[in-house]
Amino acid sequence: MSRLLAPFTRAVTYTRWLHLLVGVLIALVCGMVYPGLVRPGVREWTLIVLIPVPLLVATAVIPAVRRAEGLQARLMLFPGAHARVEGDKREEGVSVAPSASWRDRGRTAAWLTLRLWAGCAVAFVTVQLISPSMQLVDLALGGRGEGASLIPLPWHGWPCALLVPVPLLVLVHTVALAGRLMASAALGLLGPSAAERLAALEERTEQLLERNRIARELHDSIGHALTVAVVQAGAARAAADPAFTDRALDAIEETGRAALEDLERVLLVLRESEQPASRRPTLAEADRLLDSARASGAEVDAELAGALDTVPGPVSREGYRILQEALTNVLRHSGTVPIRVAVTVDAAQLRLDVRNPLPAGTPVDARSGGSGLRGIRERAALLGGRARTGPHEGQWQVRVELPLG
Incomplete structure (x- = not known):
């Protein structure tokens, strides 16, 4: 009924x-x-x-x-x-x-x-x-x-x-x-119509790409800040030196402040606020990353060759995130080991090379499948570049080549 x-x-x-x-x-x-x-x-x-x-x-x-x-x-x-x-x-x-x-x-x-x-x-x-x-x-x-x-x-x-x-x-x-x-x-x-379906598919694809980009941004920024904070806190406790502890706290504060800025920028984008999002960092600010790694107790030997301020904005911003993730990866998995960083800019491409010694007994395929390293490869691929991550001549190497055109 x-x-x-x-x-x-x-x-x-x-x-x-x-x-x-x-x-x-x-x-x-x-x-x-x-x-x-x-x-x-x-x-x-x-x-x-x-x-x-x-x-x-x-x-x-x-x-x-x-x-x-x-x-x-x-x-x-x-x-x-x-x-x-x-x-x-x-x-x-x-x-x-x-x-x-x-x-x-x-x-x-x-x-x-x-x-x-x-x-x-x-x-x-x-x-x-x-x-x-x-x-x-x-x-x-x-x-x-x-x-x-x-x-x-x-x-x-x-x-x-x-x-x-x-x-x-x-x-x-x-x-x-x-x-x-x-x-x-x-x-x-x-x-x-077919054209409307294609436009809807393209819009959906753009949304997914934007979500992936935001996820990578949060992973790289917040992950780097937390890694530096953990390493700094551990090193300060082990050193038992008031002067070193002060420097460690300063580094944690600076890194945390930068992470909060990145988080606020991402939240503004997600909320579609009318307020302009804060500026994303570029390779011209690479010294901040290097200093943060050094403050964690790692010995960083850096060589910056070429005019970093002339690198196109998208390439420079993605290059900064790639360098940030590479340094975070070293601190997270290897601790305060010597790090060799080379950033080279020429007329055609940007090259980043980050190396650190592998601890004894590390498997050949160690750290090859993490989300951070996958993010590095994805960033390089989106810009038409190449990324190699893995053991090389007894060291762990992250080598990225990004075209400037």
Whole structure:
């Protein structure tokens, strides 16, 4: 019984019903002009249904018509969670973009024609099934039961009252079925074009790339700060030297402050705040990374060759993060060992080389699959460069080459 009465309780049944009946208005207007609506026969009804078609096809050429039909379909065929059939969340499949090609215009014309004919059919069924219910009420009250219905009603008297709900039940179920069919047709005829699907795919890809970039930024910045803080705290405890402890605390403070700036910048981007995000560090500030590593107790031998301030912004920013992760990787896995850093800039490319001794007994493939090293390779690949990470001549090496063009 609940399934039998379900269409009566769903708002989507009535919004789709209204959507179908609205499509009949153009036929009624044209029918008033010609051939008229006074006692129309089969010929007149055929003309009433066919005459508006050329007008609808011409209207479909206007790009904005497709957008208007898409909005109507979304609002009335898929009217929201409060009225939607359970599990039916397909309104996103109806485009609300104007026509961008003749194929879109052709699909819009087919939709308008289908909506006209389906609306006329539903309007006819509505009249033919509401009228018998009214006639049955009249017969039950002792009247003659006259009406516009083509369905014969041979019964008379009060038993007719028992049959009043039957035509209404058939009508609502018929309308519900027609509404589902029109919703499916809308997905096919008003669905996004190939160009719109490609644009949506590109937008989704850009969002995923941005998320990955933000994840790498947080990993590199926060990971570096925490690694330096842990190493500094451990070294200060082991040294038991007040002067060294002061220097360690200064280094932890400076690194923590830089990490907080990076975190605030990323949060501003995620919140889409109107405030401008803080500037991302570049290789021109590489000394800050080197000093932070030295303050951790590591011996850093650095060679910076070339004009770092002339490196293009994207390359310089990614180069800074790569150097930061390489130093963090050394401190995290090898501790305060000697580190050799070489940053070279020439006319064609930027080269970064970070090396440190491998502890005795380190496996050949050690540290080759961490997320930080994977991030280094991803950054290099996105810029069209190359990255090599792994053991080399008894040392651990991170070597990256980034084109400047």
